[in-house]
Amino acid sequence: MTTAQRHESWLLFSSRPALWVLLRAGRWTGPVRRVPRVGWLVADPVLARRALGDHRNTSVLGEGGVGHLWAQVLGDWVTDLFDGSGHAALRARVRDVFTEASARAHVDRVLTPTLAAATATLRSGAELDVADLARVLTGRLVADLLGLPDTTDEQARTRFGTAERLASLALGTGASTHLDPATVATARELVATLTAGVAEGWAHAGEDRLLGRCRALGLGRRETEGLAVLMAVAGTGTAASAMARTVALVADTGSAGRLVAEPGLVPDAVREGLRVSTPAPVVGRHVTGDIALGSARLRAGDRLLVLTHTVDNAAGGFDLDRPYDPATRQLWFGAGRHQCLGSALAKAVLAALLRALIATGEPWRVTGRRAARRVLVPAYAELRIVTA
Ligand code: HEM
Numbered sequence: 001m002t003t004a005q006r007h008e009s010w011l012l013f014s015s016r017p018a019l020w021v022l023l024r025a026g027r028w029t030g031p032v033r034r035v036p037r038v039g040w041l042v043a044d045p046v047l048a049r050r051a052l053g054d055h056r057n058t059s060v061l062g063e064g065g066v067g068h069l070w071a072q073v074l075g076d077w078v079t080d081l082f083d084g085s086g087h088a089a090l091r092a093r094v095r096d097v098f099t100e101a102s103a104r105a106h107v108d109r110v111l112t113p114t115l116a117a118a119t120a121t122l123r124s125g126a127e128l129d130v131a132d133l134a135r136v137l138t139g140r141l142v143a144d145l146l147g148l149p150d151t152t153d154e155q156a157r158t159r160f161g162t163a164e165r166l167a168s169l170a171l172g173t174g175a176s177t178h179l180d181p182a183t184v185a186t187a188r189e190l191v192a193t194l195t196a197g198v199a200e201g202w203a204h205a206g207e208d209r210l211l212g213r214c215r216a217l218g219l220g221r222r223e224t225e226g227l228a229v230l231m232a233v234a235g236t237g238t239a240a241s242a243m244a245r246t247v248a249l250v251a252d253t254g255s256a257g258r259l260v261a262e263p264g265l266v267p268d269a270v271r272e273g274l275r276v277s278t279p280a281p282v283v284g285r286h287v288t289g290d291i292a293l294g295s296a297r298l299r300a301g302d303r304l305l306v307l308t309h310t311v312d313n314a315a316g317g318f319d320l321d322r323p324y325d326p327a328t329r330q331l332w333f334g335a336g337r338h339q340c341l342g343s344a345l346a347k348a349v350l351a352a353l354l355r356a357l358i359a360t361g362e363p364w365r366v367t368g369r370r371a372a373r374r375v376l377v378p379a380y381a382e383l384r385i386v387t388a
Contacts, residue, residue, distance in 0.1 A: 004252035005317050007369070008245070008276065012309075014371035015378035016171075023281060026310035032296045039303030040287075040296065045314075045327045047293050048306045052283065053336040054291060059083050060338055062286030063303060068177040069170055073187040074226060081226055090227065091337065093217045097210060103344035107352045110144045111137055114153070115356040122360045122387045127367055130353075131380040134243035135160040137349060138236045146194060146228050147201025147211045159194075163236040166190040166229075167376045177284075194232050198225045235342045237377035238279040242346065243353050244380040246273025248366055249318040250354070251385065256363035258320060263358050268320050270350045275325075276318045278332045279377050281309035308332060362387035 001009070013020040022038070029035070031044030042048050051058055060067035060083050067082035080086035096102075114136060121128050139156030142163060143149075169179070169187050179187070201211030202224045214224040250256050250269055259265055287302040298304060308331050315325055333340035340346070357364055364385045372381040 002253070002317050004249050004276075007248060007252055011245070011371050011380065012281075012378045015373060015375055019281060019378070022305075023307055023309050026307035027314075032294045034296070039284075039305050040293070040298055042293065042304055042306045043310045044294065045311050045331060048308065048311055048331060049329075049335045051285065051291070051293055051304055051306060052334060052338070055337055057287060057289035057291045057298075057300075058285040058304065059288045060285065062288065063177055063301075065177065065284055065286045066170070068286065069179065070226075070230070072179050072184055073191060074229070077222065078226055081223060086223075087337065090219070090223065091341070093219065094214070094227070094341070097213050097217075098341055098344055100344045100348070103348040106141070106144070106345065107348045110140050111349065111352060114140065115352055118353075119356045119359045122357065122362075122364070122385075125386070127384045127386050129382055129384050130247045131240070131244040131372075131383040132157075134240040134353070137243070137353065138240045139163075141239075141345070141349065142232050142236050145210045145231055147197035147205055147209070149197070160236055160240065162190055162193050163232040164375065166194065167233045167237050168374065170376055171374065191229050195225045195228055198228045231342060234340070235345065237375065237379065239342075239346045239349055241279040241377045241379035242274055242277050243350055244383045245277040245279075246270070246350060247353070247357065247364070247385065248369065248380065248383055249273055249276055251364055251366050253318050255318070255320050256357075256365070259354065260358050260361065260363050263355065265320050266351050266354050266358070267347075268322075269354055270347050271324065272318045272320065272322060273350060274330075274332045274346075275312045275315075275328070278309040278312045279379075280332065280334065281378070282306065283308055283334055308334070357385075357387075360387045364388070 026041055026043040029041050029043060031047050032040060032042050034040050042051055059065055061079055062068055070078050081090060118128055118133055136153045136156045139160035143159045166187060169183050199221055202215050202221050205212035207213055207216045250259055259269055283306045285304050287298045287300055287304055289300050291298045312328050312332055333343045364387050366385055368384040369380055370382040372379045
């Protein structure tokens with residue numbers, strides 16, 4: 001195991017010990033295996049894609065799927081929006097909102113001053129906590145998407161914390177996605193805080209902003225609120241985790257000098273960082289109809305867990321020279337009709353962060369790190385770096 005792999009393994013174990021065990025087990029269980037009380041584990045790229053693409057027989061709704069959690073918090077109306085005809089209509093409508101060009105423009109508009117300050121900190125010889133920076137960056141992005149007028153770093157941290165607390169309520173749903181009433185009540189309060197600016201933004205924002213665009217595209221206020229909450233939860237912890245872990249992976253593999261010398265490798269660093277970190281390490285589904293998956297026969301009512309982290313890491317450690325792998329493709333963003341809506345934004349923010357570090361003209365090294373604990377997405381709580 002390389003130094004970089006040891007750090008990643010330690011991070012996963014510290015953040016979520018049970019998840020670490022599950023992902024490691026996936027290395028030995030074979031392509032698909034039933035584990036009592038957990039469900040079917042899928043650890044093969046072809047079968048993973050087939051399961052996630054089988055919309056007839058698998059669903060995000062029902063026990064084991066993320067939509068099941070949301071329906072309990074937001075109400076049954078999300079059912080159609082999450083996996084019914086409403087979902088297809090929503091994805092078709094918002095497709096042009098989530099392009100690479102719009103993601104880059106969004107990142108430039110919202111994050112440029114924060115990133116410039118980070119470059120200046122490193123240039124001055126001071127330490128930079130990239131984990132904190134990542135929380136501020138994602139907090140700012142999400143606040144902007146949700147029409148909230150956050151201006152300070154502290155507000156961005158608070159916004160990040162609210163989204164992370166909401167996401168973390170899913171912890172402990174490994175065996176069942178049924179939530180108890182107290183958890184549902186807490187979740188609803190957090191949702192109300194996060195969506196406080198959506199109604200106003202939906203009614204009045206210009207069409208260059210997400211909420212204004214949603215209105216112009218014919219989405220109702222409630223659908224827009226649902227989409228907003230989903231983005232806040234799906235896009236904060238994951239993106240922040242990927243950012244700090246990619247910065248650490250570049251340093252831990254001794255690749256920072258090369259990236260500084262060859263900035264054209266940034267897209268490769270982004271792809272490899274996402275592959276190795278795979279911030280959504282498991283993607284769950286409820287089985288709604290009998291399916292043959294490899295040698296296994298899954299029955300309606302079963303749960304399945306695609307071990308994306310295990311599958312993505314089978315190729316080996318972070319390597320700037322590793323080519324795009326057509327087998328995994330972008331499995332770190334899921335597959336099928338629920339494939340990540342914010343993937344362009346996630347890649348744009350990760351690339352912008354690496355460019356801000358490269359702008360110092362010096363490679364960076366890690367001077368200290370601490371893992372976050374009891375979080376849904378394994379992440380650094382602190383990752384201090386300096387330039388050499
Ligand atoms: C590195 C960062 C990210 C990773 C690794 C990631 C990963 C994923 C994965 C694996 C899924 C599929 C879940 C499933 O099939 O059950 C997903 C869905 C989704 N993601 Fe991301 N995501 C990231 C960032 C973002 C961002 C920045 C946003 C938006 C601001 C976002 C919005 C969404 C939404 C709305 C969905 C649900 C799509 C649907 O059900 O049709 N994600 N993401």
